[in-house]
Every structure is written in C-alpha cells, then in structure tokens.
Amino acid sequence: MAKVKLSEKKLAELKEVCKFFNNEKGELINVLHRAQGIFGYLPAELQEVIAKELNISVAQVYGVVTFYSFFTMTPKGEHPISICLGTACYVRGSEKVLEEVKRTLKIQVGDTTPDGKFSLSCLRCVGACGLAPVMMVGDKVYGRVAPDGVKDIIAEYNN
Amino acid sequence: MEMVTLTIDGKHVEVEKDTTILKAAKTVGIDIPTLCYFELKDMNIENRPGGCRVCVVEVKGRRNLAPACTTTVTPGMEVNTHSIRVLNARRTVLELILSDHPAECLTCAKSGNCELQSLAQQLGVRDIPFQGAQSTYRKDTSPAIIRDVDKCIMCRRCEMMCNEVQTVGALSAVNRGFMAVVAPAFEMNLEKSPCTYCGQCVSVCPTGALTEVDHSRNVINSLADPTKTVVVQTAPAVRAALGEEFGLEPGTLVTGKMVAALRRLGFDYVFDTDFAADLTIMEEGSELLDRLTRYLKGDKKVKLPILTSCCPGWVNFFEHNFPEMLDIPSTAKSPQQMFGPIAKEYFGKKLGIDRKNMVVVSIMPCIAKKYECQREEFKVDGDPDVNFSLSTRELAHLIKQANIDFNALPEEDFDNPLGESTGAAVIFGNTGGVIEAACRTAYELYTGKKLKNVEFKELRGMENIRHATIDFDGLPINIGIAHGLGNARKLLEDIRDGKSHFHAIEIMACPGGCIGGGGQPYHHGNSEILKKRAAAIYREDAGKPIRKSHENPFIIELYKEFLEKPLGEKSHHLLHTHYFDKSAGIFVDE
DSSP states (O other), X not given: OOOOOOOHHHHHHHHHHHHHTTTOGGGHHHHHHHHHHHHSSOOHHHHHHHHHXXXXXXXXXXXXXXXXXXXXXXXXXXXXXXXXXXXXXXXXXXXXXXXXXXHXXXXXXXXXXXXXXXXXXXXXXXXXXXXXXXXXXXXXXXXXXXXXXXXXXXXHHOO | OOEEEEEEXXXXXXXXXXXXXXXXXXXXXXXXXXXXOEEETXXXXXXXXXXXXXXXXXXXXOSSOEETTTOBOOTTOEEESSOHHHHHHHXXXXXHHHHXXXXXXXXXXXXXXXXXXXXXHHTTOOOOOOOOOOOOOOOEEOSSEEEOXXXXXXXXXXXXXXXXXXXXXXXXXESOGGGOEEESGGGOOGGGTTOOOOOHHXXXXXXXXXXXXXXXXXXXXXXXXXXXEEEEEEOGGGGGTGGGGGTOOTTOOOHHHHHHHHHHHTOSEEEEHHHHHHHHHHHHHHHHHHHHHHHHTTOTTOOOSEEOOOOHHHHHHHHHHOGGGTTSBOOBOOHHHHHHHIIIIIIHHHHTOOGGGEEEEEEESOSHHHHHTTOGGGEETTEESSOXXXXXXXXXXXXXXXXXXXXXXXXXXXXXXXTOOOHHHHGGGSTTHHXXXXXXXXXXXXXXXXXXXXXXXXXXXXXXXXXXXXXETTEEEEEEEEESHHHHHHHHHHHHTTXXXXXXXXEESSTTSGGGOTTSOOOTTOHHHHHHHHHHHHHHHHXXXXXXXXXXXXXXXXXXXXXXXXXXXXXXXXXXXXXXXXOSOSSOOO
C-alpha cells in the first residue's frame, strides 16, 4: 500500500462532518458515507483519521468498510462504469456485457484501471428496465447494450 | 426484582426477569451446549453474538428454534433443550461449521483443549456430510502469537476481548460472508498492528486459530547442548496453575513439584523469577520513594503518579496509545528482564561462564513475555538476556513429553542464590500484588518503622479498578490499581487530563493479573479457576518465613557484593530501561 496524501481542505471538511455527528462511534456508517462523498473513496489513511475522530480502532473501521459493498478503498476512475445486474437486465444478458467490459479493461469489479481512467462496479436496477441490458458510464445511460457494442462505448471515452 | 417462572425440560425454574434461557437452565443443572458464547462471571466479560446457533432450543409456541444464549425467559415459557428437532438442528449446525474447518486435530496445537473438538465429541459427530469449498487465508506469525484463521469459526470472542475488555483494537471481523475473517486493520500482520501480545485472544479462542509461538523445541535443543549452561526462572503465577494441566484441583500450589520437574528436564540451575521480583521492588520501590520525597520537597518536575512496569503487555499498550506519557512509568525492568542480566552478568561471571554459553529460559503465565525477551534493548551484542520464554502450557507439554510423572514427584527447593524469594515476590502474580509488595518495602524504608501487619487487604480483590489510601505514618499515599487494559486506559486518561490524585498506580494487562495470563492453562470461561489461583498465591505468601523484599538475604548480599545500592550506577545499567513511541505508522508498508 503506497502512502496517500490527503488534501487538507477535504480533511477539514471531514472533521466538520464528524463534529456534525458529535464524533459518536455509533455514527460510523454515516461518517463513512459522507467521507466517501468527499474523497470519492476510503483509503487506509482516511480510515485512520476517522478512527481517531470517533475514538474507535482502525481495525473496526476497516471491518465496516469491508463489510458493505458500497464502500470502496480504491479511487473511482475518471469515468466510472456501472453494469446493471437487476432482474430484467440480467435475464437479457447483462452478465455477458459485464464479462466483456472486464476483458476489455482487464480489471475486476471494484477495481480501477492503472491509468485511472475507468473503474467498474455493478448495480441493481437504474429504473430503465425497458432498455435492458443497461450500462452506465458516469451519468450517461446506454441501453440495449450487446457484448460486441462494449468496445465502441469505451472507445468514446478513450481519447 | 421481578421474577419469572418457566419450565425447562419439564423442570420448574424461577429466575430474575431478563435472564437468558442459557443461564436459567444452568440454575437447575442443565448445561446447554454453546460455542461462540463466552463468559467470565463476576469479571464483566461476556461474548454473546448469537452467531453459531449451537445453543438452539425448542420453545413451545415459537415457530423457529431459539438461541438460548440471547433469548430471555418469559412467564410460562416451556423450553425443551433436547428434543429430536433440537438435536438434529444442533448437529447440522456443527457439521456445517466443521465442513469449513481443517481436520488437522492430530497436529493442532489446541488438540485436547479445543472446544470445537469437544463439542464434536459430545454430539457424536462421526462424519461430515457437507463437502464444499473451505475458506483459506495466509498464516500470520508474530513474535508471540500465531494466527491460523483457517481454524477460525467466527465466534468473535477474540474481537470482544481485544476491543471491549482490553481496548487494544488490534482485531476486528473484516470482509463479508464466506470471505469473513478476524484480522488487524487492512489485513496487515499482527506485528504491524497495535497488538500488545497480552494473549487474552489466545486464552479465549475456542479453536486453534490463535495460539502462542512455541519455543519448547529451542529449549530442548539447548538442554541437549553440552556446551550450554541452561538456567531457568519461573514466574510467581505459574506455580498456582501448572497443576491443572496434571488433573490437580485449580488453586493447588505445585512449587516444589515444578522445581523437581525442571531439574529432571535437565536444567542446570532452577531459579525463581520471584528473586527478581524482590529485586524489582528494591528498584521500583526506591524509585517511588525518590519521586515522592522530591515531590514533597516541592520539586515541580517530578512525575506522579508512578506506574508499575512489570507487565510487558501493559508496556506495549502505553507505548502504542500514550506516547506522550512515556516518562511516567517506572523505568524498572520487569522481573523476567531483571533476572536475565543478573544471571548472565553476575551469577554467570561468578562461575566463569561466558554469557554466550549461558541460556536463560523463563517459564511465564504470559505470552507478551515472548515478545519482551526479544526486544533489542534487552540484548548484548545480539545475545538476549533471556533467550526463551515458555508459557505455563508449554512447560506442561515438556513435562508430559519427557515422560515425567508430575504428581509423583517429590517437593524440591529452588537453587541458590537466585532461587530465594519472599512472600512479597510471589504476590506479583495477582492484581494488586506488585503494589502491595512495593508498599511493604516502601513503608519500612520511608518510616524507618517495622510494619505490624504486612497484609494490605485493601489492595486485594477482583474489582476492575480499585483505589486505597495507605498511611505511611502520617503521610497518606493514594494508590490506584487496574487489571485489564480497558480499565488501565481509564486511569491513564485521568492522568492525561490532570484528574488523577494517585501517587502510585499498578497495572496488569490481564484480568485477575498474571494468574489470568494468556499463557496459563485454559480456563474456558470459568472465573472460579482464576479466583482459586489468586487465593493460592496469597496462601504461598502467608506461608513464607520472609514476606518483605528488602529482607531477602540474597538480595541484601547481591547489593553488597555487586549492585551496591538501588538506583545506583550498576542498577541503572542492568535493571532499568526506557520506552519507545510506537503510535505512528501502523498500517502503511514502507
């Protein structure tokens, strides 16, 4: 694990958040939620700061971070990709789309490409079941995605 | 208190409201099997995550089975603890746990003491019908504790001990589902975590997932080496617990048999850590008096309270958690580490033995002692003052391996000069004992008067945090005592916040003190065993002809012949140490 330098400005913002929750250990999940909003992810260094603020052990913070799939310790890419694995998308073959994205980017779910451009996650339903299978890049929704269309979508962002 | 009546297995039971079915059943002699559940009664230590489901029982009118450890009784409840449905469910639960557990009983360090193994015996499991993937994880070896989490059953007892009781925070359950393990933050090795090696996780682990690093092989090799003089020292608490490993009633003192066994194992000199404990009192007690008299003369630079420093788990704890207070604990080394240099630099030199040819082995109720003896500052040109530290359990194994009939051994005496000790030294094994021993000596040195009664009963007991004021002939000395690191933390925070009114504080990392150490025979949550060991220690003290450290004739001789005076130059060099800030950089790889 390489050492991450946390921005002072964001740290100050985080400490405000902790203060807002009265530095209560019971508010750990809320604090983590906000922290991920501020930093985009929850690196080890950040977890140590949160542990100190809430007066709990880093191991316990890490325990909660690794329990919930929402929390991530890897920074999201410039273009976060999400594949819907909800029922409608799944039966229309979104798993094959996911496999294709994994193969094209050479990363696993939860990972980010080494150049920091793309990250990959899965989600359950974006409310566009009529367009199944659905894939998102950033805020843009792509519908009726076929595995062989994945390459073109990624190419749009690869300039 | 509101009472509730119910029936368990047809027996009429009346218990207080909010009692669990498990405890209610116990009152009528029904032992419902448990696995994750753990309790040290009267010591405020309980683990009941309700996770393993081994304790399920049938409650009339309830659709599903109820976990007895977390379900509280209700009026008129009808509980069946051994219906066919219960027995089947219990066995299935166990078989599922076993399907993800390596079948390594033959070579497992915990075999014979494993609660999972005994449960499989009790429930008559003869095969494991569920075959599937097993979760695997790397083995992690630290200087004192081995984590083999393939054997972990996620009972969370260690997590409870580490976080709630000790407030060390080294271990937590991480990840989810099949990938879940108990691990330090960021799944680093234990060595990089704030672990103090107190070993309380080891002492409550039901399986072989957490065990001590075994040094008995190194000791056997040293004993077999004709060029080595092998010297052994035994800690006070060992003699009050070793007998349990040989079927003796808890609280049986086996000092004489232990000495005889060590002699038969081939140790050249069988000495006593108690001798070094007397020495510790001379140094630490003098330090207390020195700080106190300077304080009373108005010296504002003096740091009070003085904290005891005998316990290596405690030393690790304040190095990790209170780095701004490293100048408050006594600089006196622990008895184990005082014994080392005295054996090698005084006794060895007297006999003309080079320190490289002397092996010092310690028998300790402790796991942190294994780490302590490896600390760099306790070595001379790479040669450790104490070479190997074995736990009480490891000594019992050695005796069994060597085919020694322990119970038939005669009672023998320690060798001299480093085997002579006083009653003050033996009580080091109990919470409150070190400070009581220090008071016996400090009182007489300060007042110049003889104590009428050497027993300071107000310093004894099992309450988590205790305080007492001892009258030093008109000078009231305020004393604080804590056992268990979570309790120690409270006293430390008070000092940091300027709220402490104590002159001296004794801290031991383990509940009950060394008698409840991580290296002692497994108590399996029976706190009566700890109380019996504590009583045995006080019995040993009461039976000693000399009960004050400064009256130990060999200690007097040691100062006359070698050390000159407490806190003198030689003492400073051999018997005192300093502490390190270990608070930073616990998780980032360089």
